[in-house]
Amino acid sequence: MRLTVSNIFFSLLLLVGVAAGRTWAAEPVRPVTSAWTVEAGQVLRANTYLSPLRYNGWRAGVGLERWQAMRFNPRDWVMRLTVGADLDRTLSPARNSVMWGLDLRASWAMMWRNRIDALPGLTLGFGPEADLDLGVLYLPRNGNNPAQAEVAATCGLTAYATYALRAGNLPILFRWQPSVPLIGAFFCPDYGELYYEIALGNRSGLVHCAWPGSYRRFKSLLTADLRFGATALRIGYRADVISSRSGGITDRVEAHTVTIGISGEWLMLNPRRQLSAETETISAFY
Amino acid sequence: MSRRIIYICLLLFCLLPACHPLPEHQDSPSGNFEALWRVIDEHYCFFEEKDIDWREIHDRYAPMVREDMTKRQLFSVCAAMLDELRDGHTNLSAPFATSYYRGWWSDYPQNFDLRLVEQYYFNFNYQQLGDIFYGILPSNVGYMRVPSFTVGIGHGNIDYILNYFNSCAGLIIDVRDNGGGNLSYAEVLASHFIPETTTVGYIMHKTGPGHDDFSEPFAIEYSPAPSGNVLWTRPVVLLTNRSTFSAANFFVAVLRAMPNVTVAGATTGGGSGMPYSSELPCGWGVRMSAVSILDHQGRVTESGIEPDKGCAVGLDAVAALDGHDTMIDFAVKLITR
Numbered sequence: 001m002r003l004t005v006s007n008i009f010f011s012l013l014l015l016v017g018v019a020a021g022r023t024w025a026a027e028p029v030r031p032v033t034s035a036w037t038v039e040a041g042q043v044l045r046a047n048t049y050l051s052p053l054r055y056n057g058w059r060a061g062v063g064l065e066r067w068q069a070m071r072f073n074p075r076d077w078v079m080r081l082t083v084g085a086d087l088d089r090t091l092s093p094a095r096n097s098v099m100w101g102l103d104l105r106a107s108w109a110m111m112w113r114n115r116i117d118a119l120p121g122l123t124l125g126f127g128p129e130a131d132l133d134l135g136v137l138y139l140p141r142n143g144n145n146p147a148q149a150e151v152a153a154t155c156g157l158t159a160y161a162t163y164a165l166r167a168g169n170l171p172i173l174f175r176w177q178p179s180v181p182l183i184g185a186f187f188c189p190d191y192g193e194l195y196y197e198i199a200l201g202n203r204s205g206l207v208h209c210a211w212p213g214s215y216r217r218f219k220s221l222l223t224a225d226l227r228f229g230a231t232a233l234r235i236g237y238r239a240d241v242i243s244s245r246s247g248g249i250t251d252r253v254e255a256h257t258v259t260i261g262i263s264g265e266w267l268m269l270n271p272r273r274q275l276s277a278e279t280e281t282i283s284a285f286y
Numbered sequence: 287m288s289r290r291i292i293y294i295c296l297l298l299f300c301l302l303p304a305c306h307p308l309p310e311h312q313d314s315p316s317g318n319f320e321a322l323w324r325v326i327d328e329h330y331c332f333f334e335e336k337d338i339d340w341r342e343i344h345d346r347y348a349p350m351v352r353e354d355m356t357k358r359q360l361f362s363v364c365a366a367m368l369d370e371l372r373d374g375h376t377n378l379s380a381p382f383a384t385s386y387y388r389g390w391w392s393d394y395p396q397n398f399d400l401r402l403v404e405q406y407y408f409n410f411n412y413q414q415l416g417d418i419f420y421g422i423l424p425s426n427v428g429y430m431r432v433p434s435f436t437v438g439i440g441h442g443n444i445d446y447i448l449n450y451f452n453s454c455a456g457l458i459i460d461v462r463d464n465g466g467g468n469l470s471y472a473e474v475l476a477s478h479f480i481p482e483t484t485t486v487g488y489i490m491h492k493t494g495p496g497h498d499d500f501s502e503p504f505a506i507e508y509s510p511a512p513s514g515n516v517l518w519t520r521p522v523v524l525l526t527n528r529s530t531f532s533a534a535n536f537f538v539a540v541l542r543a544m545p546n547v548t549v550a551g552a553t554t555g556g557g558s559g560m561p562y563s564s565e566l567p568c569g570w571g572v573r574m575s576a577v578s579i580l581d582h583q584g585r586v587t588e589s590g591i592e593p594d595k596g597c598a599v600g601l602d603a604v605a606a607l608d609g610h611d612t613m614i615d616f617a618v619k620l621i622t623r
Contacts, residue, residue, distance in 0.1 A: 046308050048308070048309065051564060051565050052308075052309045052311065052321065052325065052564060052565075053311065053565060053567060054308065092565065092569060093313065093567055093569075094313070094567070094568055094569025095569075096381075096569040097565065097569065141563065141565070141571060142563035142564075143561055143562075143563045143573060144560055144561055144562060144563065144577075145562055145563055146563075190491055190492075190493055190501060191491070191492050191493050191494050191495070191499070192329055192331075192491045192492030192493070192562060192576050192577060193491040193501070193577075194491065194560060194562070194577055196469070196489075196560065196577075197489050197491060197504060197577070200489065200504065200506055200507075201504075201507075202489075202504040216304065216305065216306070241305065243304075243305035243306045244306070245306040247493065247494075248493075248494050248495060250306050250307070250308055252305055252306070252308060
């Protein structure tokens, strides 16, 4: 009797597996387009909590970008994940004081895309984006106010335009992607509040609503992916302008960096997954 | 209709990144003077307590600034303007000099002679731990001199000192000439004299550039030293002079609230504003009192803390010639009477 029950159980499991396998086979394959980049450029940083002056200098950073068509509607929807880190070294106008900045950034967006029939190769897309930024500014010359934490979590809109063309035998994909946050929250102490007071336990009023009146940001990424076989050389330009104001403290970042890296499409295959000849591959870009 | 929405979205996309304005400054004598005046105007926290008309001071000093003046001349004008604040926490730092208002202590008797204590009370035979020196006076009263709060000290170190005074009737903590330092170090020492978590003061910061823009006072609570550490409950006399300043001034404000503590000596130097740093277009640094720390009764102690009633005493110069620190002698009497 026990044998019969276990036979039925495993038979059911097998049926479910076969059924699932058929479903998987009907699902299109969604390769991941990843890009690893390094970047360098110039940056302006100003934070009136630390200094009323504008500091100018260089920025160096690394980034990872990951695109994939979305499972629920891979033809029309794509998602984009980015993570990165930037290090800024800036000098005061008199060039006698150094301010350091370290920022960790991450974003996730899902975008509706539409291939423009009138201009083959052109794809436009837009959708919501979530951003998380963790950073710190450090001005060693200051005594009790030497640093400022820069933390923001926002939701906004992003859009992109890609245009694929061939230069001789070299396929090139151009992309422009601007983003703006619309709503969220960011950290900022009060006008003259020292971190000592925060450490004493006064945590009120540190988190502020981020909306276009208080927190403005414009990210713009312009890239060209030059495909050499399976991988591509990415060169590009990234602009990141942030302006926030709360409690009388104004923070400004104006960064312009040149980006270089490699990108490629990667396919993660499940060994248990059955791929049939008619399985469709839907790329995020191509 | 849909095209109109797209246009509106595009317009929003273009308008949103417009940045918030930043202050504009010129690196010229007048530009630096105005930047200095403005940063003090917006951040300094004791205009009302000191009855300072900062606008009038601007109008008095601004005509002294000429575009052809040297940096040292400009520095002199700016430093003189800052002296009007009568604040030991306010400085202007240039590559060639740092301005410093000395009137808060130079106009008062010093009331302290380190050599006198070392030679005539300890014959140079005392214990030293960090920058603290301590020993037992012949009258069986413990003596601990804390010259500053710039050197960190741990609870274990303080335990060793207080255990050394185990047989003493009381303790003199001498904070004369203690110019302050780190409030956290002062808290570590104070925690050995506080029997339970206590509100020892309040802190108020500026909430905007206006002279009256202050936050509600936020309570500063000190807790006793962790269990297992020594808690001193016997009589304590705090010896103060005009050069007891800043973190040391707050240390006095904290301990004077304890029932077993008597403050004796001269009025402290104050310095109850926590300094905030800024800078000028020419690169000079500015430091000013920007966050007000009040005592446990909500009083501003910027102008100093007076000794307890009947405990005002100074250093008698004639007695000092005979090897007597009249302030220490007074403190010993308070403990042994």
